[in-house]
Amino acid sequence: xxxxxxxxxxxxxxxxxxxxxxxxxxxxxxxxxxxxxxxxxxxxxxxxxxxxxxxxxxxxxxxxxxxxxxxxxxxxxxxxxxxxxxxxxxxxxxxxxxxxxxxxxxxxxxxxxxxxxxxxxxxxxxxxxxxxxxxxxxxxxxxxxxxxxxxxxxxxxxxxxxxxxxxxxxxxxxxxxxxxxxxxxxxxxxxxxxxxxxxxxxxxxxxxxxxxxxxxxxxxxxxxxxxxxxxxxxxxxxxxxxxxxxxxxxxxxxxxxxxxxxxxxxxxxxxxxxxxxxxxxxxxxxxxxxxxxxxxxxxxxxxxxxxxxxxxxxxxxxxxxxxxxxxxxxxxxxxxxxxxxxxxxxxxxxxxxxxxxxxxxxxxxxxxxxxxxxxxxxxxxxxxxxxxxxxxxxxxxxxxxxxxxxxxxxxxxxxxxxxxxxxxxxxxxxxxxxxxxxxxxxxxxxxxxxxxxxxxxxxxxxxxxxxxxxxxxxxxxxxxxxxx
Ligand code: BG6
Numbered sequence: 001x002x003x004x005x006x007x008x009x010x011x012x013x014x015x016x017x018x019x020x021x022x023x024x025x026x027x028x029x030x031x032x033x034x035x036x037x038x039x040x041x042x043x044x045x046x047x048x049x050x051x052x053x054x055x056x057x058x059x060x061x062x063x064x065x066x067x068x069x070x071x072x073x074x075x076x077x078x079x080x081x082x083x084x085x086x087x088x089x090x091x092x093x094x095x096x097x098x099x100x101x102x103x104x105x106x107x108x109x110x111x112x113x114x115x116x117x118x119x120x121x122x123x124x125x126x127x128x129x130x131x132x133x134x135x136x137x138x139x140x141x142x143x144x145x146x147x148x149x150x151x152x153x154x155x156x157x158x159x160x161x162x163x164x165x166x167x168x169x170x171x172x173x174x175x176x177x178x179x180x181x182x183x184x185x186x187x188x189x190x191x192x193x194x195x196x197x198x199x200x201x202x203x204x205x206x207x208x209x210x211x212x213x214x215x216x217x218x219x220x221x222x223x224x225x226x227x228x229x230x231x232x233x234x235x236x237x238x239x240x241x242x243x244x245x246x247x248x249x250x251x252x253x254x255x256x257x258x259x260x261x262x263x264x265x266x267x268x269x270x271x272x273x274x275x276x277x278x279x280x281x282x283x284x285x286x287x288x289x290x291x292x293x294x295x296x297x298x299x300x301x302x303x304x305x306x307x308x309x310x311x312x313x314x315x316x317x318x319x320x321x322x323x324x325x326x327x328x329x330x331x332x333x334x335x336x337x338x339x340x341x342x343x344x345x346x347x348x349x350x351x352x353x354x355x356x357x358x359x360x361x362x363x364x365x366x367x368x369x370x371x372x373x374x375x376x377x378x379x380x381x382x383x384x385x386x387x388x389x390x391x392x393x394x395x396x397x398x399x400x401x402x403x404x405x406x407x408x409x410x411x412x413x414x415x416x417x418x419x420x421x422x423x424x425x426x427x428x429x430x431x432x433x434x435x436x437x438x439x440x441x442x443x444x445x446x447x448x449x450x451x452x453x454x455x456x457x458x459x460x461x462x463x464x465x466x467x468x469x470x471x472x473x474x475x476x477x478x479x480x481x482x483x484x
Contacts, residue, residue, distance in 0.1 A: 003135055005109035005424045006038045007101055011122060012113035013043025013083065014057060017141065021172075022111065023058045024066035025416040030080070031072025032411075034421060042101050044086045054083035070411075088118045094129035107135035109423050116143055116150070120157045132161040139168040139423045139431075142233060143224065147448075148441035155434050164434060168423050173234040174430040175415030178374040181403070182241045182337070183250070185368065185376065192366075193246070195341065197316045202363065204322045205338040205475075205483055206238050209330035211284045213304075213463070214295045225302040226276075230326040232444040236263060237432070238370075239322055242337055243312050252428035256436060263439035267311040269447050271454060275470040277305035279329040282463030289329060289463045303458040304328045307471035308447070309478075323475055325482070329463035335371040338483045349392055359394040367483065374403035 008026075012018055029035050043054050055078040062071055071077075084100040086093045101108065108131065112122060119140075126132050138158060145151030158167055173179050186192055195201070208230055214221055221229065240259040247254035278300070280291040293299050305327030312322065341364040351358035361381050369375035377398045384393040422430055450456075459468035466472070466484065475482055 002426055003107040004036055004426070005104065005107040005137065006036055006040070007104040007108040008039060008041045008420075008424065009097075009101055009108060009110045009131075010041065010043045010113070011088070011111065011118075012045055012141075013054065014045040014047045014049070015113060017113050018043070019057075019061040020065050021414060021416045022113075022420070023061045025414045025420050027058075027062050027066055027072070027074065027077045028070045028414065029417055029421060030077045031070060035080075036106075036424065038105070039080060039424065040082060040102075041080050042082045042084060042097075044084050044097055046085065046087055048085045049083050051082050055079075055081050088114065088122045088125060091121070091125050091128055094125035094131070097125075098129035098131055101131065104135065107137070109137045109139065111139045111141070111420075111423070113141035116145065116154065119154050123157050123161050127161050136162070137166045137168060137423060137426065138162045139170060141170050143220075143228075144169065144437060145441070146223070146228065147445050148438060151437055151441050155437070159434075165428070167434070168428060169432040169434075169437060170419060171233050171237050171432050172415045172419065173237055174432070175417075175419040176370065177413065177415075177418075178370040178403070179238065179241065180430070181374065182238075182368065183255075186242075187246055198318045198320045200342055201320055202340045202342045203320055203478070203480055204242060204340070205480075206235055206242070206322065206324045206336075207338075207482070208235055208238075208326040208335045209332060209466075210326075210328050211330060211333050213279070213289060213292070213329050218296060222296055222300055222302050226304055226306045226326055226328070227444055227447060231306060231308065231324060232440050233432075235324050235326060236266075236440045236443070238337065239310070239324065240436075242339075243317060243322070245316070250429065252431075255429055256433045260433065260436045260439055261314075262312060263436055263443070265312045265314045265317075266439075266443045267313045268443075269308060269310060269450065271450055273309040273474070274447060274451070275305075275307045275468060275474050276303035276451070276456065276458040277327065277461045277468040277471065278302065278458040279304050279327075279463040280460045282329070282465065284329060284331065284464045291463065292329075301457050305330075305458070305461060305467040305471070307467060307474050309474055321478065321480075323480065323482070325467065325471060327461075327467050330466060331464050333372055334369070336483070337368040337370065339366040339368070340480070341365065349394060351391055359392050361394055362396050365396075365483075376401045376403070
């Protein structure tokens with residue numbers, strides 16, 4: 001049902017995500033007049049605050065996490081905010097919450113960002129309090145379970161109150177402008193699509209490297225690890241956008257139908273196709289940082305790095321490995337996709353049969369930089385200027401598009417701005433459908449099961465390095481070098 005919500009109910013309103021992302025995003029949207037004028041925002045969490053105290057909390061969050069030039073009229077934004085304390089495990093508290101929400105004229109969007117153990121009681125409480133009707137949408141933030149079974153359990157609980165077309169599962173990578181631009185690059189240009197297949201692409205690399213360590217999320221991260229924290233969601237979404245067939249339109253069903261086909265075509269990963277690591281004390285940009293177990297305060301077998309050689313079993317990608325790697329405490333923060341093309345079938349410059357030359361035509365490579373800056377670089381072979389007495393010389397030169405310059409003056413938005421607006425307006429295209437999440441878990445669970453079978457434990461790597469040397473070997477034994 002299509003409606004624009006005029007009430008937004010934020011669970012976990014005093015949490016980290018709310019402080020760093022949600023309140024700043026909403027304020028930035030308000031500053032640009034993009035929120036419905038009548039939108040009221042109701043925060044709820046366990047903390048015993050009133051409207052004024054919540055507004056003060058929000059003011060401090062905005063001062064810290066939203067640049068001054070994007071804040072607009074903070075007073076007007078804060079006036080939209082209300083607060084109702086709630087212990088989600090106590091059903092009787094939901095009636096007061098429903099009173100606070102009042103009767104939306106058009107519709108209600110709920111954003112659930114709480115501990116997974118609170119999902120079910122929250123859904124039941126909302127149902128009891130009449131907050132799940134036809135004009136209510138439910139948005140869910142990760143972690144949505146820890147494996148396929150627990151994720152199904154959560155999805156079933158949500159499905160008992162909301163149909164799939166009113167459920168919005170967040171993967172904040174899809175809210176990133178640069179990730180959406182992948183679709184524009186692939187499907188708004190004639191250039192790439194004819195070459196985007198096994199006949200012309202040798203392999204693909206997807207790297208999501210972070211310099212941060214635990215960031216205080218000790219127990220969450222130690223239970224999750226890099227595979228569940230980053231690969232199960234963000235990296236598989238990136239992979240599906242790179243690998244999917246062209247959807248017939250930029251529409252929620254068409255796009256998600258194509259992504260899920262890719263996710264379902266992922267081959268089970270073989271025993272020697274993954275490498276895990278855990279960082280030890282080292283240095284990042286010259287600054288000493290402790291090892292994972294020091295940060296954690298105990299020994300642990302949780303991986304903070306994972307590299308995977310994956311395969312998509314379909315016609316388009318037959319025999320094209322997709323190398324994935326992600327880790328904490330790596331030398332730089334970078335998210336990029338590297339598409340390595342195959343060599344030309346015959347090089348006229350190779351200098352055979354006693355002819356002059358011997359120049360090597362290196363295969364083209366497309367590097368799509370997603371973070372920290374969006375850069376698209378296509379390496380092309382060019383002739384080195386000169387009179388070529390010893391034969392022609394070739395060198396790769398980059399065809400480089402810095403998006404920041406191409407779109408100078410355009411606002412760089414927080415991923416959640418886009419997602420919150422789509423939630424309020426009811427567009428599911430950039431949200432993850434249940435079948436996608438389940439296909440992602442299915443694949444990731446099999447990897448974890450294989451680690452357990454093998455009794456695999458993470459290898460050490462020094463903070464500030466690119467992970468354990470085995471990760472380099474994983475690619476190098478196929479003659480592939482990670483792009484750095
Ligand atoms: C989150 C993970 O989903 O994504 C974090 O839980 C990670 O561990 C974060 O740091 C990375 O997001 P971004 O937008 O900074 O790349």
